[in-house]
Amino acid sequence: MNRGTMATAVRHHLNDLGTTYVTGTILANALDRANRKLNTDTEYNRADATLSIKGGTREVSLPTTVLEVYRVRLGTGSQRVRLTPASMSGMDRDNADWEAGTYGTPTKYYFDGNLMGFDPLPRARAAWASSTLYALNDIVRPGTDNGLFYKCTTAGTSGATHPTWPTTLSGTVSDGNAAWKQIGSSRVYLRSLVNVPSLTNATTTPSWLPNRYHDTIARGAALDIAGGFDIDKASNQGRIMTLYKHYQQDVGEIRALAAHRSREYMPRITPTGYKTYRR
Numbered sequence: 001m002n003r004g005t006m007a008t009a010v011r012h013h014l015n016d017l018g019t020t021y022v023t024g025t026i027l028a029n030a031l032d033r034a035n036r037k038l039n040t041d042t043e044y045n046r047a048d049a050t051l052s053i054k055g056g057t058r059e060v061s062l063p064t065t066v067l068e069v070y071r072v073r074l075g076t077g078s079q080r081v082r083l084t085p086a087s088m089s090g091m092d093r094d095n096a097d098w099e100a101g102t103y104g105t106p107t108k109y110y111f112d113g114n115l116m117g118f119d120p121l122p123r124a125r126a127a128w129a130s131s132t133l134y135a136l137n138d139i140v141r142p143g144t145d146n147g148l149f150y151k152c153t154t155a156g157t158s159g160a161t162h163p164t165w166p167t168t169l170s171g172t173v174s175d176g177n178a179a180w181k182q183i184g185s186s187r188v189y190l191r192s193l194v195n196v197p198s199l200t201n202a203t204t205t206p207s208w209l210p211n212r213y214h215d216t217i218a219r220g221a222a223l224d225i226a227g228g229f230d231i232d233k234a235s236n237q238g239r240i241m242t243l244y245k246h247y248q249q250d251v252g253e254i255r256a257l258a259a260h261r262s263r264e265y266m267p268r269i270t271p272t273g274y275k276t277y278r279r
Contacts, residue, residue: 001205001214001215001218002202002203002204002205003028003199003201003202003203003204004202004203006031006199006214006215006217006218006221007024007028007031007202007218009215009218009219010027010030010031010221010222010225011027013218013222013243014222014226022225026225027225030221030224030225031221032198032199033220033221033224034217034218034219034220034221034223034224035196035198035199035206035217036195036196037220038209038213038216038217038220038251038254039067039193039195040067040193041251041255042251042254042255042258043068043193043255043258043259044208044209044254044255044257044258045193045195045196045208045209046070046191046192046194046258047192047194048189048190048192049063049065049066049189049190049192049194050189050190051063051116051187051188051190052145052147052186052187053106053122053187053188055122055123055124055125055141055186056103056121056122056123056124057122058117058119058121058122059112059115059116059118060116060117061114061115061116062111062114062115062116063194064114064195065194066190066192066194066195067192067193067195068192068193069111069191069192070191070192070193071190071191072109072188072190073188074105074106074187074189075184080189081107083107083108083109083118083188084107084108084109085109085110086108086110086119087110088110088112091110091119102120102121103120103121103122103124104120104121105120105123105184106118106122106188107120118188125139125140125141125149125186126140126141127140127141127142127143127145128140128141128142128143128150129143129158130158130159130161130162131157131159131160131176132157132158133155133156133157134152134155134156134157134158134178135152135155136152136153136154136155137152138151138152139151139152139183140152140180141186142162142165143162144162145186146165146167147186147187148165148167148186148187149183149184149186150165150173150180150182150183151181151183152178152179153172153179153181154177154178154179155178156176156177156178156179157176157177158176158178159175159176160176162175163180165180165182167182168182169182169183170182170183196208209254210257213254216251216254219243219246219250220247222243223240223244223247226243227240
């Protein structure tokens with residue numbers, strides 16, 4: 001069901017088939033709002049997002065599409081480690097100067113507005129360089145960052161060109177007369193609720209939701225136009241009240257479907273600001 005078809009459905013719900021009361025612009029805006037509201041109500045449009053931790057930098061910007069975060073993991077494949085949420089007020093309480101902090105492998109995360117921060121402070125790593133003498137246990141990242149770190153296991157001078165860096169944990173590679181072992185990742189993977197594409201024109205079809213629920217967006221848009229989502233008040237009766245009940249039933253069904261298809265489903269964590277009341 002594309003936006004044009006949904007617009008017709010909205011007019012059916014509002015008994016405005018002659019386009020007497022609702023303009024096309026009002027319809028388009030209401031459908032777009034209903035599209036986004038249904039996603040946040042049902043938590044359906046989930047996807048994986050990736051962040052690259054920057055060594056020596058505690059906070060990185062969240063992708064603008066992320067609305068809610070369910071799970072945070074550091075690393076790739078079998079070496080992924082689940083991070084736990086941290087309270088910024090708790091970090092203030094438990095650490096004398098956590099903003100400077102000690103370097104290490106992050107085990108916790110927190111939100112500060114649109115920023116995501118990590119604790120301990122991610123360690124800065126120098127980029128690999130050609131024809132350079134490396135000592136045992138030196139740690140580098142590739143010149144073209146692949147999100148992984150490598151420890152020198154054989155001291156020596158690196159080659160003229162970069163080696164083929166292994167992407168599996170503990171994978172090794174020779175480099176000139178030095179050698180390296182892959183020891184970990186700087187990539188963070190988020191399981192998150194993401195925003196939905198705008199319904200920009202009459203041929204746009206919401207791809208994030210099963211087709212049979214597209215009429216729910218039309219119902220939501222009709223409710224928006226008819227009086228908003230507070231129409232369960234006693235002053236709103238009859239046709240619109242029935243429409244509201246159907247919409248609520250659809251929301252419950254879609255939300256249950258979202259939970260069923262997501263094994264890691266858990267109470268969501270909403271990134272919130274902290275700067276307004278911190279110190």
